[in-house]
Amino acid sequence: MTDExxxxxxxxxxxxxxxxxVDFAGWRMPIQYTGIIEEHRAVRERAGLFDLCHMxxxxxxxxxxxxxxxxAITTDPRTLAVGRAQYSxxxxxxxxxxxxxxxxxxxxxxxxxxxxxxxxxVVSDALAERFVGRRAILDDRSxxxxxxxxxxxxxxxxxxxxxxxxxxxxxxxxxxEGTVAGIPALVxxxxxxxxxxxxxxxxxxxxxxxxxxxxxxxxxxGLAPVGLGARDTLRLEAGMPLYGNELDGETTPYEAGxxxxxxxxxxxxxxxxxxxxxxxxxxxxxxxxGLAVRGRGIARHGHAVWAGERxxxxxxxxxxxxxxxxPIAMAYVAPGHSAPGTMLDVEIRxxxxxxxxxxxPFYIRPR
Amino acid sequence: xIPADLRYTKEHEWVRVEGDxxxxxxxxxxxxxxxxxxxxxxxxxxxxxEQFATFGVVESxxxxxxxxxxxxxxxxxxxxxxxxxxxxxxxxxxxxxxxLRIRLADPAQLDALLDPVAYEALVAEA
Numbered sequence: 001m002t003d004e005x006x007x008x009x010x011x012x013x014x015x016x017x018x019x020x021x022v023d024f025a026g027w028r029m030p031i032q033y034t035g036i037i038e039e040h041r042a043v044r045e046r047a048g049l050f051d052l053c054h055m056x057x058x059x060x061x062x063x064x065x066x067x068x069x070x071x072a073i074t075t076d077p078r079t080l081a082v083g084r085a086q087y088s089x090x091x092x093x094x095x096x097x098x099x100x101x102x103x104x105x106x107x108x109x110x111x112x113x114x115x116x117x118x119x120x121x122v123v124s125d126a127l128a129e130r131f132v133g134r135r136a137i138l139d140d141r142s143x144x145x146x147x148x149x150x151x152x153x154x155x156x157x158x159x160x161x162x163x164x165x166x167x168x169x170x171x172x173x174x175x176x177e178g179t180v181a182g183i184p185a186l187v188x189x190x191x192x193x194x195x196x197x198x199x200x201x202x203x204x205x206x207x208x209x210x211x212x213x214x215x216x217x218x219x220x221x222g223l224a225p226v227g228l229g230a231r232d233t234l235r236l237e238a239g240m241p242l243y244g245n246e247l248d249g250e251t252t253p254y255e256a257g258x259x260x261x262x263x264x265x266x267x268x269x270x271x272x273x274x275x276x277x278x279x280x281x282x283x284x285x286x287x288x289x290g291l292a293v294r295g296r297g298i299a300r301h302g303h304a305v306w307a308g309e310r311x312x313x314x315x316x317x318x319x320x321x322x323x324x325x326x327p328i329a330m331a332y333v334a335p336g337h338s339a340p341g342t343m344l345d346v347e348i349r350x351x352x353x354x355x356x357x358x359x360x361p362f363y364i365r366p367r
Numbered sequence: 368x369i370p371a372d373l374r375y376t377k378e379h380e381w382v383r384v385e386g387d388x389x390x391x392x393x394x395x396x397x398x399x400x401x402x403x404x405x406x407x408x409x410x411x412x413x414x415x416x417e418q419f420a421t422f423g424v425v426e427s428x429x430x431x432x433x434x435x436x437x438x439x440x441x442x443x444x445x446x447x448x449x450x451x452x453x454x455x456x457x458x459x460x461x462x463x464x465x466x467l468r469i470r471l472a473d474p475a476q477l478d479a480l481l482d483p484v485a486y487e488a489l490v491a492e493a
Contacts, residue, residue, distance in 0.1 A: 036428040037403040229402070229429050298406050298426050319428055320405035327406075349408075349424065 008053035009146045009207030017225055025117035027054040030227040039230035040322040043193050047152035048226035049214055052199065053207060055147050056120025058113040058127060059139040065109045067268060068136035072127055073101065074253065074276070076266040080105040085173045085190060088261055089253055090123055095275030096249035097256075099123050100241065102190055104175045112175075112186070112201075116243045130271060146207030150214055150223070151197030151234075153365075158218040159198055163187060167198070181213035192231065194238025194363055233319050236328065239290060239361030245301060245316045246288055246330055252276065255284045255332065257360075286313060287338040290360040291346065293318075293327035295353030299346040305331050306345040306352060312337045315346060321362060328362050329355070369394070370461055374437065374477055375486035376419070381461065382437040384477065389438050392465040393425065393456060396490045401427040404456045409445040409466055416442060416469060418476050423466070425456065436469065438476045444468035
């Protein structure tokens with residue numbers, strides 16, 4: 001991509017807040033406002049507001065919408081009740097992951113597929129190609145849609161007075177149509193932080209109105225704007241994979257511990273089914289694990305993981321956990337080294353730091 | 368504000384010379400650019416460092432960055448307190464956030480460093 005990065009509809013807000021901006025997946029995005037650790041804690045303790053306008057929003061309509069989607073992705077969206085969502089993946093014919101997705105059922109014959117910004121064009125193209133000959137229309141509204149997330153224990157209390165939609169009736173992984181601050185919106189109870197929270201989809205032109213309304217409503221509760229930096233540390237603590245780190249075209253859902261989203265036996269088959277069936281039968285060559293680094297240093301993406309003198313894998317993501325106060329990482333390792341309690345070493349700048357395999361997620365919110 | 372009594376590198380380290388001992392840290396500008404600092408790796412006391420060579424690493428939540436020695440010499444002290452409180456590099460970069468004390472091998476090396484005016488200009492350009 002040589003084009004200038006695109007500004008989101010919330011650019012003015014970031015500028016006014018003095019955000020530090022970075023180029024990310026073709027977009028100019030806020031990486032931090034006041035500091036990653038402070039923003040991270042705001043989400044864990046109160047609430048955070050995120051600009052997610054870079055994400056891809058793909059609407060699928062038509063009498064064959066369910067069948068067409070089912071044939072294109074690994075889950076079976078036909079099993080979703082209206083107003084419910086599922087985590088899913090879209091794979092290449094060889095079983096490699098093209099992207100991870102959330103699929104929402106908006107009506108019997110209408111779905112919303114949310115793709116990562118970095119893969120939105122790939123997913124849009126793949127769906128369009130896979131829908132050929134079916135009575136399903138793909139409407140890529142990525143540029144026409146503003147997406148704002150409000151996440152954290154105070155999120156519901158902040159959003160509720162603004163929302164003409166019963167938030168209490170939207171369960172986790174649910175979605176409803178209504179209004180927020182008088183603006184027509186889709187409100188979903190999904191997120192990428194490990195906290196309770198909501199994602200609000202509106203027309204791009206209404207993005208600033210929604211952002212400002214939520215900021216005002218959240219002032220007393222300590223709602224903080226949160227950038228991509230803390231979004232990454234939050235999702236890592238929550239054990240959630242990031243495409244490009246834990247997931248890519250060389251990785252199968254089974255290796256990522258996400259075999260549950262592959263419905264091999266669904267009616268009509270799907271792209272990648274045969275390759276994934278083989279992979280399921282052969283068993284994973286490597287598995288995604290959590291690591292708690294006990295030695296000195298912070299494990300980072302690309303660092304080698306050792307079991308004694310044998311190189312067993314590689315770190316996919318790592319950071320200092322703001323909540324736990326220790327360095328944490330996710331890594332692919334040989335299945336024989338994946339059991340919690342296994343002691344491994346991470347190679348950090350030519351020295352080895354002890355790391356213990358621990359269960360994912362690292363953080364589970366108190367209920 | 369850039370302290371007037373220090374010398375600087377182009378890589379944003381500072382040095383304060385008292386007698387033949389140089390105290391070394393990173394500037395407020397560097398700490399701000401890195402963001403929340405969570406880990407500092409420093410050499411052992413007794414090790415020799417060379418001017419402008421890397422002597423350690425500073426890690427923020429997001430990034431890893433090398434540290435460059437403003438002057439060469441023997442490490443006489445490393446700031447052990449940073450192991451438990453790396454955030455002092457952000458909160459007090461010219462004070463509690465200091466990193467190394469080096470016994471100067473050659474005071475003439477100081478001439479190769481930036482004075483406060485030159486460093487201020489460098490930061491203003493960035």
